[in-house]
Amino acid sequence: xxxxxxxxxxxxxxxxxxxxxxxxxxxxxxxxxxxxxxxxxxxxxxxxxxxxxxxxxxxxxxxxxxxxxxxxxxxxxxxxxxxxxxxxxxxxxxxxxxxxxxxxxxxxxxxxxxxxxxxxxxxxxxxxxxxxxxxxxxxxxxxxxxxxxxxxxxxxxxxxxxxxxxxxxxxxxxxxxxxxxxxxxxxxxxxxxxxxxxxxxxxxxxxxxxxxxxxxxxxxxxxxxxxxxxxxxxxxxxxxxxxxxxxxxxxxxxxxxxxxxxxxxxxxxxxxxxxxxxxxxxxxxxxxxxxxxxxxxxxxxxxxxxxxxxxxxxxxxxxxxxxxxxxxxxxxxxxxxxxxxxxxxxxxxxxxxxxxxxxx
Numbered sequence: 122x123x124x125x126x127x128x129x130x131x132x133x134x135x136x137x138x139x140x141x142x143x144x145x146x147x148x149x150x151x152x153x154x155x156x157x158x159x160x161x162x163x164x165x166x167x168x169x170x171x172x173x174x175x176x177x178x179x180x181x182x183x184x185x186x187x188x189x190x191x192x193x194x195x196x197x198x199x200x201x202x203x204x205x206x207x208x209x210x211x212x213x214x215x216x217x218x219x220x221x222x223x224x225x226x227x228x229x230x231x232x233x234x235x236x237x238x239x240x241x242x243x244x245x246x247x248x249x250x251x252x253x254x255x256x257x258x259x260x261x262x263x264x265x266x267x268x269x270x271x272x273x274x275x276x277x278x279x280x281x282x283x284x285x286x287x288x289x290x291x292x293x294x295x296x297x298x299x300x301x302x303x304x305x306x307x308x309x310x311x312x313x314x315x316x317x318x319x320x321x322x323x324x325x326x327x328x329x330x331x332x333x334x335x336x337x338x339x340x341x342x343x344x345x346x347x348x349x350x351x352x353x354x355x356x357x358x359x360x361x362x363x364x365x366x367x368x369x370x371x372x373x374x375x376x377x378x379x380x381x382x383x384x385x386x387x388x389x390x391x392x393x394x395x396x397x398x399x400x401x402x403x404x405x406x407x408x409x410x411x412x413x414x415x416x417x418x419x420x421x422x423x424x425x426x427x428x429x430x431x432x433x434x435x436x437x438x439x440x441x442x443x444x445x446x447x448x449x450x451x452x453x454x455x456x457x458x459x460x461x462x463x464x465x466x467x468x469x470x471x472x473x474x475x476x477x478x479x480x481x
Contacts, residue, residue: 182206198240205229214238218266224250230259237263242287246270253277267291268311275300282306289313289334296323305329313337313355320344331374335359343368350374357404358382363389369397379404381424387412395420406454413437413455422452426480430458433465433481439472447474456480 181187184206185197193213197206202220212233222244230236236259246267256262257278264285267276272291279286281303293315300323301307308329313336322345324330330348333355340359347354352374362384369375376399385408395403395416402422405414410428415437433455438448450473462481473479 180209180211187212208233208236210235212236213261216240217244219243221245223247225252225255227252227254229255234259235261237261239264240266241270242266243269246272248272248274248276251276256280279304284329285309287311289315291315293317296320298322298325301325301327308332310334322346324348336379347372353377355379356383360384362386364391364394366391366394369394369400373399375399376401378402381406381408383408385410387414390414416450418446418448421449423450424452424454425458426454427457430455430460433460433469435466435468435472442468442472444471447472448476450476452476452478454478454480 185195187195195212195215198216199219210232213235218240259280262280262282266287268287268289275296284306289311309332311334313334317338327348331352336355337358357379381404398417398419404424406424407427413434
């Protein structure tokens, strides 16, 4: 009987030893593979050649990827993360999009003052879970992507170094007057698809702004005091019913204006408001216009489709019709209106001689 007991104990010990050995082997194999990927176990010359890369890999958070070929980038996107991981000091570009991140605590980026690009779009960020100072200590931040989140307030403490800011597809309804204080380097501002009704004077203090995207908001008028260097203005899908007199004359850099899908009528468009030589493209489609507004002969693209236009007024394009006076218009869209090709006068051949596409 005692012999059987001894045999059973020995069998149990062997089983435990085997299990521990298997577990140990698995663990040791994992460590060996990881060590080899970082250069340990290679020849001394190989290890010395890749020492810098190994150090970079060791600094990288386990939930992210820091490829040696892009030593200043950290890829943490599409990993179901719920928090912002540790960012090594050398990193300049961090990609955190398409995760489940709901908040950003203060100091999370302080270790990486050289950050110039942060992608946090397509997460679940809420304004009450973002510290007011989380971006303030990043003096080199140039691009910040916060679109496709759940923000209901404009973020505070944005650094003056920013050049491109994406806040589109959020729930921001109010932009305080001091939101862009000190941001003299901002060149592109994307606020489309938010419930903004009025910007007030919030755009003051943006001397470098060239691109402003406000599509899909709830604006009832064109924002006042637009930056003087503005080149592209996108205002589609709002509730704008009129255009301020002279707003283009005061902005000589404005080249592209898009006002489609609004509530514009001819009564809300002052005479010659679009007759400025600097404008290149004008989109007034999907409004309530009954007449073609007067445009400059310098305009190249004019979109007027899906209005209520009843006549083709050649004087809207050319003040005089002869061999020496003609429009630079290349593209003219008048389809889905109340006119037909027969309504176009024969003199249009001279006035619109450069046109390559006319849809009626």
